[in-house]
Amino acid sequence: MTVDFNHLYSERARNLIASDIREILKIMREPDLISFAGGMPNPDTFPISVIGEIAQDVLNDSITESLQYGVTEGHMPLREALADRMRMRGVECEPENILVTSGAQQAVDLTSQLLLDPQACVLTESPTFVAALIGLRGYRVKIHSVSLDEEGIIVDILEEKLKGLHLAGIHPRMLYVIPNFQNPKGVTMSEPRRKKIVDLANEFDFIVLEDDPYYNLRFEGDHIPPIKAFDDSGRVIYASSFSKILSPGMRIGWIVSHRDIIRKITLLKQTSDVSTNVLSQCIAAEYLSKGHLDKQLPKIRELYHRKQKVMLSSLEEYFPSEARWTRPQGGMFLWVELPENIDTQQLQSKALERKVAFIHGSLFFPDGSGRNTMRLSYSHPTDDQIREGIQRLGEVIKEEMRAR
């Protein structure tokens, strides 16, 4: 007997729809497929034996603590270590300003719960992170998006939009941005724009959610302080994660924000999962305090930098001269724009026949535009697979261009 449960679901559940990415990831299991689709870290970056040793030490030292319920705000040694590291990035904070979350994804969700009622106005970059977009849509908010150029979100357009909304009596609650090696475009927000965003948040009275999982994956150029470093009024909620620099499976992220906001978010988190996985937190704290992260990071950056260079030179060699792509200074993917008349969603099935996968760009646009764009991730395939895959993809694109 088939039962339809839809009428029993909440509006939020009914509003949540699976992303096409999951469909693509299913096909990805095919053994000879070369995939530039998933944004997963390369498993070669996981410090497996170190984690094994630390896990054993943690269990020996503090068996009652690491296997026990933990406080919702997070394991204190981890909060202390994170506060130290955030201060080194120019963010004034104490452990009391830090909340450990189950990944940055939970940080985005808790912030959404904190700020967003149905029909609330939210500002995002366009394109932006698919998972955040899906989460926001589930909250039934009105998304207004602002384009990015090579220096990140175009703040002049943002300001115009804010003025227009203000005149219409609409007050955005939140601006969601990814400042470093933005997912999906790979671009990094300039320092003047970061400062301008804080000014606009003060002037127009909204919260900035700064999602920064890629900070440590910079392989060229100088670090730029987080938006949070310029925040003099506590309007910026900073979120980051160990997913791209240690392990996504350990599910550890963190929020840095004003204490009042931490207190409220703590209440929201408590009702959801009590605390972030305590064993994972104890391992991460030891991993930081023993200096392992700082030893591992150069290796991770080197791996992704090498793979990016292989991808960039393959693009030069095999893609048509009409194609344009970003050259990110870090992170795990880049962004390609094809001639206007090429539809990358249609291209996708043809590429899959040739055993290459990517994600079509329109998925990342709140308004579904960007039909001629694609995101290419270089984190997972081997160097040879990158060359081979880009060659195959280049051929598919050239064929498609000839057919138009």
Ligand SMILES: *Cc1c(COP(=O)(O)O)cnc(C)c1O
């Ligand atoms: C990968 C990624 C994250 C990490 O999410 P976790 O929940 O920490 O695994 C967050 N935001 C963006 C934009 C990402 O690309």
